[in-house]
Amino acid sequence: MHRRTFLKAGATAAIGALAASRFAFAADAELVLSPGEPGAVISPQIYGHFIEHLGGVIYDGVWVGRNSSIPNVDGIRKQFVDDMKRIGAPNLRWPGGCFADGYHWRDGIGKSPARPRTYNFWQRRMPAGLDATETNQFGIHEFMQLCRLIGAEPYVAANVGSGTPAEFHDWVSYCNAPAGTLSLADERGANGDKQPFGVRYWGVGNESWGCGGTMRPEEYATQYRKFVTQFPNYTQPFLVATGPRGHSADGDIGWTTGFFEAMRGYTPPDGFSIHYYTDLRPTTVKAGDFKANEWYEVLLRGVRLDKVIEDHWKEMEKFDAAHRTKFVIDEWGVWYAPGSEITPSYILSETITLRDAVHTGMTFDIFNRHAAKIAMANVAQTVNCIHSLFLAQAANFVRTPVYHVFDMYRAHMGARQVPLNNPVADLDVPVLSGKAKLPGLSASASIRDRRLAVTLTNPSLDAALSVRLKLNGGARATEARATVLTHQDMRATNTFAEPEVVKPAAHPVKVVADALELSVPKQAVVLVECEMG
Numbered sequence: 187m188h189r190r191t192f193l194k195a196g197a198t199a200a201i202g203a204l205a206a207s208r209f210a211f212a213a214d215a216e217l218v219l220s221p222g223e224p225g226a227v228i229s230p231q232i233y234g235h236f237i238e239h240l241g242g243v244i245y246d247g248v249w250v251g252r253n254s255s256i257p258n259v260d261g262i263r264k265q266f267v268d269d270m271k272r273i274g275a276p277n278l279r280w281p282g283g284c285f286a287d288g289y290h291w292r293d294g295i296g297k298s299p300a301r302p303r304t305y306n307f308w309q310r311r312m313p314a315g316l317d318a319t320e321t322n323q324f325g326i327h328e329f330m331q332l333c334r335l336i337g338a339e340p341y342v343a344a345n346v347g348s349g350t351p352a353e354f355h356d357w358v359s360y361c362n363a364p365a366g367t368l369s370l371a372d373e374r375g376a377n378g379d380k381q382p383f384g385v386r387y388w389g390v391g392n393e394s395w396g397c398g399g400t401m402r403p404e405e406y407a408t409q410y411r412k413f414v415t416q417f418p419n420y421t422q423p424f425l426v427a428t429g430p431r432g433h434s435a436d437g438d439i440g441w442t443t444g445f446f447e448a449m450r451g452y453t454p455p456d457g458f459s460i461h462y463y464t465d466l467r468p469t470t471v472k473a474g475d476f477k478a479n480e481w482y483e484v485l486l487r488g489v490r491l492d493k494v495i496e497d498h499w500k501e502m503e504k505f506d507a508a509h510r511t512k513f514v515i516d517e518w519g520v521w522y523a524p525g526s527e528i529t530p531s532y533i534l535s536e537t538i539t540l541r542d543a544v545h546t547g548m549t550f551d552i553f554n555r556h557a558a559k560i561a562m563a564n565v566a567q568t569v570n571c572i573h574s575l576f577l578a579q580a581a582n583f584v585r586t587p588v589y590h591v592f593d594m595y596r597a598h599m600g601a602r603q604v605p606l607n608n609p610v611a612d613l614d615v616p617v618l619s620g621k622a623k624l625p626g627l628s629a630s631a632s633i634r635d636r637r638l639a640v641t642l643t644n645p646s647l648d649a650a651l652s653v654r655l656k657l658n659g660g661a662r663a664t665e666a667r668a669t670v671l672t673h674q675d676m677r678a679t680n681t682f683a684e685p686e687v688v689k690p691a692a693h694p695v696k697v698v699a700d701a702l703e704l705s706v707p708k709q710a711v712v713l714v715e716c717e718m719g
């Protein structure tokens with residue numbers, strides 16, 4: 187086990203002196219937390235989900251059909267429901283993605299055998315000879331049943347690219363009008379749901395700069411206003427406008443400037459989306475088989491999200507100093523070039539390894555630290571896709587390493603962010619282009635009632651890190667426990683045949699007066715939870 191230079195310049199001398207005098211435990215770093223001065227609430231919606239009519243996501247991943255021999259609830263895969271409930275999945279975004287701007291909601295209602303077969307946007311990506319025809323067996327009623335079963339808020343993406351404001355408004359009325367008020371509410375009742383769905387979160391288009399209509403920001407702003415002006419206001423809505431492609435080389439700041447410039451004098455949206463893919467598609471980095479520099483390349487590209495959030499927030503401030511509009515990071519994840527699909531027709535599905543789990547921990551820490559700016563985030567996508575929590579094929583089902591990180595970070599959902607000073611120095615790491623600096627330890631903390639949760643991710647492939655979590659302001663922990671997710675093999679993954687290769691385990695942590703002491707293994711995500719006295 188190598189030791190490394192852990193402290194940022196400036197912190198070194200002070201902590202060094204402390205270490206000499208007070209640490210019985212040889213800490214590499216002391217992180218100072220202030221549980222008595224909590225900040226913003228970490229919206230539970232940050233730990234949200236996304237499912238699209240794409241490859242094997244909906245059909246097979248979620249929907250197996252009512253007559254399937256695979257255990258199901260009203261046609262929905264039971265294991266998917268159970269596991270999503272277990273992690274407290276707070277929301278589900280649907281039906282896309284790019285699919286949304288070609289989707290006409292009426293195709294997905296009524297008796298299922300009578301529903302039309304329609305063109306799916308993703309047909310263009312299907313390997314030759316394979317078909318993506320949309321059967322519309324999974325529509326709004328099935329989606330709402332899924333949300334109810336899980337206990338998740340629905341987040342519906344409307345069709346702006348090929349739809350009309352009228353079609354959108356009818357869909358909103360169909361979902362939300364009280365029973366007996368409109369013909370659309372009667373129709374909903376006739377289709378099995380008398381009571382309104384109460385859908386609050388509406389995405390007004392998706393990637394309107396790309397598959398959602400290839401619009402310029404000012405063109406989209408005009409569409410946005412047309413789509414929302416006569417919005418049927420049955421439920422206090424949370425309207426999300428299409429935001430930037432955050433992983434563009436320039437961060438796509440021009441989209442944000444252009445949109446908000448064109449919205450001057452009009453009501454701003456509640457949410458502004460950011461799509462941030464850790465996009466490895468233009469590289470040779472593979473999903474399942476990789477070297478050390480490719481491990482670090484993924485993590486380095488992942489943490490650039492921090493700056494994207496900062497930059498767009500600052501830009502929005504020029505137009506909306508009070509920050510009425512919050513971010514909805516409704517697509518994020520590591521996107522590799524094709525090659526590891528579980529079956530060729532499940533396009534965009536990937537092998538998910540420990541590397542993706544570590545990336546997830548670092549991403550969630552970024553979200554938590556920016557809690558005041560982010561209303562919601564949605565992983566792309568929950569099953570059989572990019573950065574998935576689950577892979578499913580017929581009767582086979584497996585939780586990926588990413589699932590376990592969602593499970594561990596539940597502790598932060600709806601808790602208040604705790605200020606944390608992290609002095610750990612950046613690591614010098616090999617990446618595709620040579621050398622780069624990567625945060626040496628990713629961390630975030632929160633408190634709910636008197637329970638403190640601290641998450642720590644060590645991205646190093648070489649060295650564990652001994653840390654002391656010092657509780658400021660006279661705070662004391664009475665008892666603590668920790669959980670670790672790691673594996674000796676950086677490429678470790680869970681498969682249908684071996685589903686529990688990467689799974690959380692209990693981890694030692696010691697309460698010492700006003701501090702907690704533990705070692706964070708290399709290539710690991712750790713959760714520490716403690717009760718405050």
Ligand code: AHR
Binds near residue numbers: 238283284393567572
């Ligand atoms: O998540 C896959 C696709 O990525 C979505 O459909 C689209 O919005 C994005 O480009």
